[in-house]
Amino acid sequence: MPNLNRRRGFAHERDLLLKLWRRGFAVIRAPASGAKARRFAVPDIVAIKNNRVLAFEVKTAEKKKTIYIPKHQVEKLLVFIRRAGGYGFIAVKIVGESGWRFIEVDKLEKTASGNYKVSPDMLVKSFKLGDLVSFVQGNKRIDEYI
Template sequence: MNLNLCINYLRMLINIKQVYSVGRTKGYSAERELVVKLWRMGFAVMRAPASGSKIKRAKYPDVVAIKSCRVLVFEVKSRSKLESIYIDEGQIRKLKEFADRAGGQAFIAVKISGDKWRVVGLEQLEKLNSNTYKVSREVLLSSKGLEELLRDLKLIPSLEDFIRQT
């Protein structure tokens, strides 16, 4: 085998790995950011170690958060700009199954670069075909922020509640 051919092949593999890693790193970073944010709000929270991996039979969400016996499970998406998001039907099915088994609620948490966290309930997803769900740009624009959702679920106090307590 030609040495130059081997070197070129290795360079190609390294480039593929780097391209693949950049997208994965952004996803991990968003998941970690959500974990830290929820932890600081008083949740017991963890990032599932198998999230995003190639384990086909696993039914793990990206992030699980528990507070006051309430379980929230999140599929985390990260985008550089506000645009529609397409999600594989298998991811949604696994997320829902995990939430059902845990007696919890399932959400899609979306981090747009330079913007607040947006949270979408599964009932807001649009089923495009047997394999794909869509979170439209319009749904993202009208979706609740993380803090707003948690206040609505009575998991963090509203400003009025906080003032009443002091």
């Protein structure tokens, strides 16, 4: 049985999946926790709408804390979006808040150890779910949000 943090993580992944589904995306949750799945570049969630592929690594964080992301998770997300011709995001669920924040994988900061991080300042400037919906509907290019 998974520990409490993993169960919360799974619950947040399902929450994001449901929110994307309700906004018209075709969505699949692809947890790669099994040993055989780890050798493939599989993100936590893949969402498709209007021929745009969005791939997400899902993280949970407290409001004013930096989020650290292992290098291998970012690399598998990059491999997947290159193969799919899509867009990659770190999806962040802030504990105690109802919404989600999305950071483009290309905008992540690299740490001295080679891993990646999302600072609290980056979260403030990140996309919201409505921004992603507007993007896939063709209302704006992704770079118009920055």
